[in-house]
Amino acid sequence: MATQLTSAGPGRRAPHGGRHRTEPYIVRDSAPVTLTGLTAKVVLLGLAAGIAVWAAFPLVEARAWAGLAILAGTTAAIFYLYLTRRHVPAKYLVPGTLLLIAFQIFPILYTASTAFTNFGDGHRGNKAEAIVAIQTASVTQVPGSTEYALAVATTGDPATGPLVFLVTDPATRAVYAGNAAGLRALPEGEVTVNSAGKVTAARGYTVLDAGQASARSAEITAFAVPTPGGAIRSSGLSRAYEGKATREYAEACDCVRDTATGRTWTADEGAGAFVAADGERLAQGWKVGVGLANFSRVLTDSTISGPFLRTLLWNVAFAVGSVAATFALGLLCALALHTPRMRGRALYRVLLILPYAMPSFAMLLVWRDLFNTDFGLVNRLFGLDVDWLGGVWSARLAVVLVQMWLGFPYMFLVATGALQAIPRELTEASTVDGAGPWQSFRRVTLPLLMVALTPLLISSFAFNFNNFNAVYLTTEGGPFPADNPTAGATDLLITYTFRLAFGAAGAQYGFAAAISVFIFAIVALLSAVSFRRTRRQEELYA
Amino acid sequence: MRTVPLRHAVAAGAVAFALFPILFVLSAALNPRGTLSSTELLPTGLSLENFDRLLSETRFASWFANTMLIAGLASAAAVFLGALAAYAFSRMRFRGRRTGLLALLLIQMFPQFLAIVTIFLMFSTVTELWPAVGFNTPWGLVLLYLGGALGVNTWLMKGFLDTLPRELDESATIDGATHAQVFFQIILPLVAPILAVTGLLVFIATVNEFLIANVFLTDTGSKTLSVGMYGLISGERNNNFGVFCAGTLLTAVPTVLVFQFLQRYIVSGLTAGAVKG
Numbered sequence: 001m002a003t004q005l006t007s008a009g010p011g012r013r014a015p016h017g018g019r020h021r022t023e024p025y026i027v028r029d030s031a032p033v034t035l036t037g038l039t040a041k042v043v044l045l046g047l048a049a050g051i052a053v054w055a056a057f058p059l060v061e062a063r064a065w066a067g068l069a070i071l072a073g074t075t076a077a078i079f080y081l082y083l084t085r086r087h088v089p090a091k092y093l094v095p096g097t098l099l100l101i102a103f104q105i106f107p108i109l110y111t112a113s114t115a116f117t118n119f120g121d122g123h124r125g126n127k128a129e130a131i132v133a134i135q136t137a138s139v140t141q142v143p144g145s146t147e148y149a150l151a152v153a154t155t156g157d158p159a160t161g162p163l164v165f166l167v168t169d170p171a172t173r174a175v176y177a178g179n180a181a182g183l184r185a186l187p188e189g190e191v192t193v194n195s196a197g198k199v200t201a202a203r204g205y206t207v208l209d210a211g212q213a214s215a216r217s218a219e220i221t222a223f224a225v226p227t228p229g230g231a232i233r234s235s236g237l238s239r240a241y242e243g244k245a246t247r248e249y250a251e252a253c254d255c256v257r258d259t260a261t262g263r264t265w266t267a268d269e270g271a272g273a274f275v276a277a278d279g280e281r282l283a284q285g286w287k288v289g290v291g292l293a294n295f296s297r298v299l300t301d302s303t304i305s306g307p308f309l310r311t312l313l314w315n316v317a318f319a320v321g322s323v324a325a326t327f328a329l330g331l332l333c334a335l336a337l338h339t340p341r342m343r344g345r346a347l348y349r350v351l352l353i354l355p356y357a358m359p360s361f362a363m364l365l366v367w368r369d370l371f372n373t374d375f376g377l378v379n380r381l382f383g384l385d386v387d388w389l390g391g392v393w394s395a396r397l398a399v400v401l402v403q404m405w406l407g408f409p410y411m412f413l414v415a416t417g418a419l420q421a422i423p424r425e426l427t428e429a430s431t432v433d434g435a436g437p438w439q440s441f442r443r444v445t446l447p448l449l450m451v452a453l454t455p456l457l458i459s460s461f462a463f464n465f466n467n468f469n470a471v472y473l474t475t476e477g478g479p480f481p482a483d484n485p486t487a488g489a490t491d492l493l494i495t496y497t498f499r500l501a502f503g504a505a506g507a508q509y510g511f512a513a514a515i516s517v518f519i520f521a522i523v524a525l526l527s528a529v530s531f532r533r534t535r536r537q538e539e540l541y542a
Numbered sequence: 543m544r545t546v547p548l549r550h551a552v553a554a555g556a557v558a559f560a561l562f563p564i565l566f567v568l569s570a571a572l573n574p575r576g577t578l579s580s581t582e583l584l585p586t587g588l589s590l591e592n593f594d595r596l597l598s599e600t601r602f603a604s605w606f607a608n609t610m611l612i613a614g615l616a617s618a619a620a621v622f623l624g625a626l627a628a629y630a631f632s633r634m635r636f637r638g639r640r641t642g643l644l645a646l647l648l649i650q651m652f653p654q655f656l657a658i659v660t661i662f663l664m665f666s667t668v669t670e671l672w673p674a675v676g677f678n679t680p681w682g683l684v685l686l687y688l689g690g691a692l693g694v695n696t697w698l699m700k701g702f703l704d705t706l707p708r709e710l711d712e713s714a715t716i717d718g719a720t721h722a723q724v725f726f727q728i729i730l731p732l733v734a735p736i737l738a739v740t741g742l743l744v745f746i747a748t749v750n751e752f753l754i755a756n757v758f759l760t761d762t763g764s765k766t767l768s769v770g771m772y773g774l775i776s777g778e779r780n781n782n783f784g785v786f787c788a789g790t791l792l793t794a795v796p797t798v799l800v801f802q803f804l805q806r807y808i809v810s811g812l813t814a815g816a817v818k819g
Contacts, residue, residue: 332556337553413739451701528644
């Protein structure tokens, strides 16, 4: 979390950076040290040190020594970097890079590493947690179970905060607070108990009233506080009982046994689950490494590999089509307005930029309604009766059209900026040399534009390649062929993956991560190829 | 110029294409019945009932304030961080420069929504340790967004910095300016137009960001516009359509204003001033 240091420092100065004659804050190489520069440096490094100290206290309290070491190391590195006269490029790159590492690279690497595990619903924690979950879930009320008075409380917001059971022992009137971690006795002075034995107030907890509790009754019913040999569960909203677990883990056989039926499930370390002799698995498993199984499943499972290629082809076509359509229209508009002789340019600019100013997620949902067969505006406006999102090619056309509407103002903006950066002398010179407007555009303006814009086009391609919202909020991947409800005609790899991994079968993050790695490899490869071509272009024109 | 009528025709056609869905949203927002099925392209009524419902029945005002704070901070900081990096990439030669640039482009290509699970786990820890930058705080979300400050924007700015003649900063260096003075006093004022464009792009992207904000902000009062408004129609689509469109229009207002405010920088042109001579 050391990244806060830098962002809080230079980041806050950003609004003034461009316009004020801001003093330099980085050490000079050769020129004498100025007062403003020195002051700024002292203030910013002081701020960084202050934030580091602030961030260190909770780490010490939580005994997170590794985190503390990273914090100390990063802070020391920052001080070294901005006090030395060497490593000038790093002075400019480090602030953004630290944030990049913490919030992009680390999550991506962590996600990619889950591709080699079975992480997902039923395989979240470790084996011990799975055993506790199995025992807790099997708890039933047996004769002689202790009955407690229950008050449901939370440590946070009454509607969403984490639940806590405040239970009163009927015999001793001692009060305990219980959550998924277990029971904890509360000191007598911190709780108020009414005559029925129910807790009405406790320091550090908000007791839910009847309305708040019944709004979360499903959560409360599922909630269980593990105890040795069983768990405390609710029975209604004001009583709780300590039941016995019918399923118990035995270390000797490394298996779970059901005391009622005598059935056993043996631990399978390869699959991360308890498996019975007939192959039945318990729902609560644990996270284990599965090697390349997720990857080979993509290639060998015919229900996945079959549609994969078809989806990939459409995906490439969609990304190329979207970039081409938005760039063509955006550039056309930018060229049309790129003359001082035209009246109303400012007005046109404002109007053309409007689609970009509208919130895109909202407009995607609006567009879906515009393409509605019965009361959609597109059909009403042109007197058509087309089931736009129901036909394979009309749906594909619609998706690209919507993307063109959303994306062309961006291309218009960057193309306008790039056009303004091209010195007018160049086109003027080519006109003097006898070139027509088309020739001078084709031979002078366009090549120069492409030097500045090709990286953006590649990046736009990568964005559209994974443009989840554009498909998910409009067609949801449909229309679907009758024989395969998992791969629709407008599905991109990412929406297809989303449905496979998070769909009806529950979350399978490990498998989804494996497909993501494939997607990443494909996009990176396609981009790298176009990037090499840009490089050649750059050498040609730069 | 004989091409001017043609230019007007192209621009007018594009404007028509750009505006008709917006006109529909406007019409729905003013539609007194407030449903999707009763909305025409041109407004059929002039009722502010949808706006009234939006402001009285939802926490729209606080969503709006949150969004402005988050998008404003994130775009300002991202532009500054991006400009710093672009300066290094454009003007300095160092080991790993080409690799770094390529890496920035490649990192953007990983499907981000899957990293959501990781980000959630990560910020669960952060919320425990430092609640001030944890879930439901604008500061944490801004930090998270700044993870993407270096990326395509760096490319955009580097591209424009590359078009500035190096003689400008070389002569300043000869006159005794440090690299920091060159950056703050020579480069930044010259690239003000591209800073404006980049700031606008980041601002818009932040206002529209939904996936991460939806995980990050769960308290009704801390939500941003995109998260709050999505909640409006996730259940009652047809009936809340008018209210939703009213919210859509109000969401667009600050973006349009920011664009208006920055337009003179954009239009002032990169080469109109010092660079040209």
